[in-house]
Amino acid sequence: MPLRMWTLDVAREQCVTREHLFRYASESLDAGYDALGLYLEHRFAYPSTPWSHGVGVLTPETVRDVRREFPSLRIIPFINLLGHVEGFLYTEEGKAFREETMRGLQACPSHRGFVEFCGRIVQDTLEAFDDELVHLGGDETNQLGVCATCAQRVSSAPGDGKAQIYATHFAPLIHQVVDTGRRPALWGDMFLEHPDALNVLPREAMIFDWQYFGSVKESAPMLARNGNEVVACSTLHMYNSLWMNVEASDENIRNLAQDVASLELAGHCLTTWESTMLCPYDSILPAIKGAAPIMESPSTSPHLSVGYDDEWVSRMSKGVTELGGDFAHSKHRSKHRSRFLLYANPFLVQRHHAAELLGPTGAKAKHLAEESLAMATEPEFKVAPILLRALVEFVEMAEAARHQYAAGETERAVAALVPMRYLFESLEVQASRTHERIGGSLADIERCRRAKDHVETVIQRVRKYGDLSLGYRPAWEVLTHPNFMPHDQGCWWIVNQWGRD
Template sequence: MKQYIAIALLICCTSLIKSQNIEAFLIPQPKTLEIKNGQLNQQLNTQLPTEELYQFLKSLCAFDYVGQITHFTSPYAQHSISFLLDDSINTNDAYTLDIDSASISIKAKNLAGLYYGKQTLQQLISYSETTQQNIPALHISDAPDFERRGYMLDISRNKVPTMESIFKLIDLLASLKINEFQLYTEHTFAYKNHKMVWEGCSPITPEEIQIIDLYCKSKHIDLVPNQNSFGHMENWLRHDEYLHLAECPEDCKTIWGMRKRTSLNPVDPKSLELMEELYAELLPNFSSKYLNIGCDETVELGCGETKEICKEKGKGTIYLEYLIKLNNAANKNGVESQFWGDIVLNHPELIKDIPTNMTAVIWGYEAEYPFETNLPKFKDAGLDFYVCPGTSTWRSLIGRNKNAFENQRRAAFYGKANGAKGYLNTTWGDYGHWQPLSVVYPSIMTGAAYSWNSDVDPKLNLENQLNTYVFKDKTGNTAKAVLKLGNAYLKAEIPSGNANAFHLMLRRYAWTMNGQYQTKHLKAKNLDKANKEIDDALTILNDASPSADSLTVIDELKHAADMAKHGIMLGKARLAAPKKSTENISRAELEELINDINIIIENHQKLWLLRNRDGGSQESLGNLNDLKEYYQEALNKK
């Protein structure tokens, strides 16, 4: 008897020790994880084979099965597996997961909760398969901090992903317990009467949206249509046929300088008529009860056609009146509207007048964005609202991870404290959508983790989780390299902003360095430090072995790093040139820059097509070609 007790104690103690790194495999972290004595598949102190059981569990988790099954693993042992709905659980999407030596039980209030419990179970299986340890007996009680946990991808700034890419992204989001997905569109939906706007852009078709919607529903994700309806209409207004709808048909002086053709004229009835037509065609392809109508960054408002009426009634009032008209148009199509909250924050006295069936999406993408100040303004008005941080990957080439992670953490903390309904993590594609998907993965995962459990720091186990669930790299080096690249921008030591030094150089090649609040702080020694950090990351990447999209991931990361290093090369050359001007760079350096940019342009086109449709690639490449031409013109003057 003493021998059996000793063996049992040894097994239990071993299980407890080896289970201590389970958290490294769980994303998002459950609210409660209690490790108990014993382990799954432990019968009479004998470790039974688990491969058959795990394969069965994986297949069972692949669909919305509800019920109880007895599964035999040998003639001498059996397992009871139950996935049950339980009305005693009070919160939608919450679940409990219990495992002992011979049973697995997941209970939830709704099917989505069961689905999320199964995602956690599959991560436990990954833990067991990776560490070669049995899953310990345990109890998990879990529930999300936010009812709506979303991710938004910009598909209007050049990159429109292939259907295969969209499906793979949805799979990842579902595994992270995301339940809302938005594809941000300005002109990349194939509206039947507006071919001029989307022709050559490889738009998403109505039939494709219907397929994506069904796929999302199978993963308990709500595909929310997102059509900007006020500002950011430049891809429409660039065409003369729509110019009569513009707030500024010609240059207007705005807070962003001279601008034109980006915003609709909100007092022209034909602007509303256009959006009503678009909504009527767009919305039947979605099953969601929501529509994101956009309405952000309307910087032209009051500077052109509405200048006089804005002086008379107030710019905020004109904005709100049009916002309400758009909401009514959405309501007529049976949906409720979401809108970006930035503009109305300039007129906080009007927030109380926003219809209560609208949801404000409060976005801010810098680490220090004052969610704590802005959220109560919507809460006090009785409105539903989301917090909206970002991945900080646009205008970065290789990421700004430190900024992203802190931005996401603060959004979650203050969103939860103020009762936000949702958390929407965003990826934008400003100025060519040059960043590849591979550098976005870390901040997709951290954003998802914070939206479920805002009390746990997801960075602690991020490297392991990226390698396990995204890159599938047993060497661990892919994630290590990605995370190192994503913080290389810090070595440049310039003030924070919505771009890093590498992208700033590629974008601002014709503008003064001293006249911009970030670039005026650039120093060659700091660019050298950043360059070394990137090279160190590439050395790590050379020893990586990702099995998921392996060639795509490696090539994408090397290309992004090459672009960043080109920005460094240009930055150093400018710092040494008279007046820090690109035109004054030496002949030898210009020739080197031209040779380097030629390689980058060639790789950019090739890699674009691995995940994205061709439409938009030429516009994105055009920004690089413009830089090359600027070099060539400067060289020709030598």
């Protein structure tokens, strides 16, 4: 029987307590999964890196407790040892390992200290987890060969120099796992890009081939060319949606389940990414449960949405996707959620989405949000509709304020902005409740507070500069930007691009 598992993305700011992990474990077993993968990065309390333990980090004790309570469920650690080490790199202690300054997410494989750090993380992981499989990560190392030392190594190597530094980095870590009688695993994407690196893999190593669009029919046989076992990885399409695209997720899981059977692959792993920016994990648990039977019988199992209220899910998935534009199905991270919450400037939503959200699309979106909110029976199903409605209402307020400001009606502009305070307060309540309920992101709470603070700042600026006290009226986009500087009429912080980093 191929391995059936899913991964919990602990790394995106999740605060997984004992109680939460018990819930995930129990629901995984109920659904019929063999294993629960914990995608950790820096969100695990590795004994060797006390400097990286952020508030709410998952602990080895919690993992041991869950193993004791649920002995029939495998708990597989997913660490990451080259790309996606950003949670280490952006700390004072970890910054020495970075490949570039204030850019990207990859460490430098030529840095001796980083190589030793990886060895210690592997050792900590081998001690904290008892599963045979230890996933070492290795995906999205798009900064290979960037620093001067690595660039020199890449250019002086015969053949594919990037394949060589990648393989040289991972080979000892793979063997560290093999030497203890355990099995290492790696993601497949960099091997597909640099196939020469496959040659360092011992037969025991498994490759996790993530293909969230299409199939693994071409990629899996390439990855298996030296006899390594391959696990197909599907995903729930959340990172690229306002909430989740259930139709695209069902299609992805079903296609890969068919490939697993026809290619006789070692297993199927459902990944779930980025349950942040107001996308609570408990709102996707019904889909995680619905995926397990599809993995087993792709041609006969019910749709992934089976565990949801029909009316709610058809609005928040199909309904939202059919709004089109930036709501449509895409490979891109959700532009709405990112612009609203990630960059400490919600006015980015106005700049990029005003036309979309003020027109008929916005009206439809608000209608969908209000209907879904009315039919949401559990708190986790209220978050996405509240977010959708907030997006539209934010743009309505921001556009009204912009027009009044342009017309010199300062106090009317302020009056249009004031209700934004309550809008971000209500989003902060949702973020706080999500954190309490399922260990959701603490950063989300801060993101909502920061957005509200920024609105406050913009209100002050409108009052102060809307009456032409500067002798000119700053453009609305400039006035609402965090970098706005009074009297810098030419906006040299925009014009002078080279110094911005």
